[in-house]
Amino acid sequence: MTLDHIKSRQYKLQSETVRKRLEDIKKRPILLKVDSLKKKFQDREGEIVALGNISFSVHQREFICVIGPSGCGKSTLIRIIAGLEKQTSGSILLDSKPIDSPSSDRGMVFQNYTLFPWLTIKKNIMFGLIMSKTDRQEANIKAMDWLELVGLSEFSDLYPHQLSGGMKQRVAIARALATRPRILLMDEPFGALDAQTRAQMQSYLLQIWGSIDITIIFITHDLEEAIYLADRIFVLGSSSNQLREIVEIPVSRPRKPDQFLSSEFLATKKHLEDLINPEKRSTAKKISIKNGIVEKSSSLEG
Numbered sequence: 484m485t486l487d488h489i490k491s492r493q494y495k496l497q498s499e500t501v502r503k504r505l506e507d508i509k510k511r512p513i514l515l516k517v518d519s520l521k522k523k524f525q526d527r528e529g530e531i532v533a534l535g536n537i538s539f540s541v542h543q544r545e546f547i548c549v550i551g552p553s554g555c556g557k558s559t560l561i562r563i564i565a566g567l568e569k570q571t572s573g574s575i576l577l578d579s580k581p582i583d584s585p586s587s588d589r590g591m592v593f594q595n596y597t598l599f600p601w602l603t604i605k606k607n608i609m610f611g612l613i614m615s616k617t618d619r620q621e622a623n624i625k626a627m628d629w630l631e632l633v634g635l636s637e638f639s640d641l642y643p644h645q646l647s648g649g650m651k652q653r654v655a656i657a658r659a660l661a662t663r664p665r666i667l668l669m670d671e672p673f674g675a676l677d678a679q680t681r682a683q684m685q686s687y688l689l690q691i692w693g694s695i696d697i698t699i700i701f702i703t704h705d706l707e708e709a710i711y712l713a714d715r716i717f718v719l720g721s722s723s724n725q726l727r728e729i730v731e732i733p734v735s736r737p738r739k740p741d742q743f744l745s746s747e748f749l750a751t752k753k754h755l756e757d758l759i760n761p762e763k764r765s766t767a768k769k770i771s772i773k774n775g776i777v778e779k780s781s782s783l784e785g
């Protein structure tokens with residue numbers, strides 16, 4: 484089966500197990516509530532609408548991926564949730580309390596490795612714990628527990644430059660989680676990794692998410708990564724950087740790499756491609772070869 488044989492609307496067909504799971508998530512308490520959020524920047528050429536009137540809710544222990552074309556406001560959204568940027572208007576509540584500055588209830592992992600190069604990886608993890616007033620001995624024990632969870636306990640005394648990219652991001656995840664945030668905010672965290680390491684990191688992240696109480700918002704450009712990880716995908720875009728659509732993922736859990744070829748996975752991918760590249764969808768032509776001559780017919784739809 485190829486992507487062209489899959490109708491994008493088939494992504495709406497959910498098995499009974501998936502439908503039940505998604506319904507159960509909706510019954511959980513709302514952790515994050517974003518209402519009519521807008522962000523404008525002023526630069527020399529005028530006003531830039533980075534986010535236009537966005538509203539959504541995220542439930543406890545949900546895994547949300549955010550996709551959309553470059554410049555559609557993904558990083559701005561996550562920076563506002565992190566408290567690193569202030570919205571122009573609209574409200575944003577975490578556990579029913581307004582967000583107005585960074586706090587240990589939100590952990591962040593970025594694409595660029597942000598570990599302190601002068602500290603060992605254990606001390607990198609201890610840093611946030613000590614800053615949040617954990618005593619040194621307890622911070623040491625907790626850091627080792629987190630390194631164990633990400634499979635790096637034997638490397639605790641190494642410095643970041645002695646680790647591979649994937650290992651550094653595992654430390655970054657452990658560091659972000661060590662202070663026990665309510666929500667983990669990840670901005671293209673695996674974007675700089677090679678394909679194989681990236682696939683391993685996706686599985687690692689799902690394992691970690693499955694073993695602790697954490698809600699995740701994860702930005703990516705990679706549609707397959709988004710489908711593999713998410714319960715729901717928020718698709719940002721359109722001319723005024725709005726939320727185009729919220730897509731529920733019909734792929735069952737636990738996720739496994741062989742699901743990448745399942746019909747529900749491919750149908751979801753096709754739907755997301757159509758959403759992100761609407762021009763391609765309406766203008767794309769079927770190409771067939773008859774008697775050695777390339778013929779173009781109507782659009783790929785239908």
Ligand SMILES: Nc1ncnc2c1ncn2[C@@H]1O[C@H](COP(=O)(O)OP(=O)(O)OP(=O)(O)O)[C@@H](O)[C@H]1O
Pocket residue numbers: 524525526531532533551552553554555556557558559560
């Ligand atoms: N500090 C800033 N000052 C002015 N404009 C900004 C600032 N930060 C972001 N922008 C603009 O806001 C819009 C959204 O930017 P943002 O970085 O959120 O996009 P993005 O979806 O994360 O893009 P990418 O996929 O390339 O990372 C862009 O037009 C960007 O140029």
Ligand SMILES: [Mg+2]
Pocket residue numbers: 557558559
């Ligand atoms: Mg970005």
